[in-house]
Amino acid sequence: MRADGPWSDLLALSQADPGLASQNAAAAVPGAVLAPPAKPALFTGSDVHKYLGLGTVVLVGLTAATAPGGGCEHNCTSNTPRQTSGTTHTRLARATAAMAAATVTSGLLVHWDDFHLKDGLSDPDNQHVLLGLAGSILMLYAVNKSMHSAVPTQHAVFAEVGGAAMAVAIKLTW
Numbered sequence: 001m002r003a004d005g006p007w008s009d010l011l012a013l014s015q016a017d018p019g020l021a022s023q024n025a026a027a028a029v030p031g032a033v034l035a036p037p038a039k040p041a042l043f044t045g046s047d048v049h050k051y052l053g054l055g056t057v058v059l060v061g062l063t064a065a066t067a068p069g070g071g072c073e074h075n076c077t078s079n080t081p082r083q084t085s086g087t088t089h090t091r092l093a094r095a096t097a098a099m100a101a102a103t104v105t106s107g108l109l110v111h112w113d114d115f116h117l118k119d120g121l122s123d124p125d126n127q128h129v130l131l132g133l134a135g136s137i138l139m140l141y142a143v144n145k146s147m148h149s150a151v152p153t154q155h156a157v158f159a160e161v162g163g164a165a166m167a168v169a170i171k172l173t174w
């Protein structure tokens with residue numbers, strides 16, 4: 001059924017392509033101003049979360065690579081005081097912990113609606129959240145444990161497992 005009248009062409013266009021209908025409707029109305037198409041944001045909250053996560057994993061690797069050679073992961077009986085600040089390893093560890101916390105915070109802010117308990121643990125978004133949060137907590141625990149010990153203490157395993165958990169969390173979303 002074809003409608004005749006001033007709106008018949010507009011009706012035909014709207015049925016052909018719904019995206020063109022709104023633009024053509026505005027053009028058909030005298031005095032209407034067409035808005036320019038929206039440009040995508042150059043840097044979104046999701047991008048911030050992604051780059052913070054990738055940066056955290058890079059810092060985990062750098063922190064592990066700068067660990068002192070005579071660490072205490074196997075024999076922590078020494079009462080020799082150790083330096084807990086000022087070294088490259090400690091600075092990187094603190095930066096890694098801060099980045100991990102920022103990554104989790106940005107993820108919660110940007111992707112809050114992606115986590116649903118009703119989807120279960122098999123949902124990749126839920127796994128991403130849980131692994132990222134657990135990894136961050138393990139890294140924060142390792143840094144805190146090491147910072148507050150004047151003698152050598154085992155902490156690397158917590159940081160390394162935390163870093164691996166965050167890396168797996170990233171892999172799940174890519």
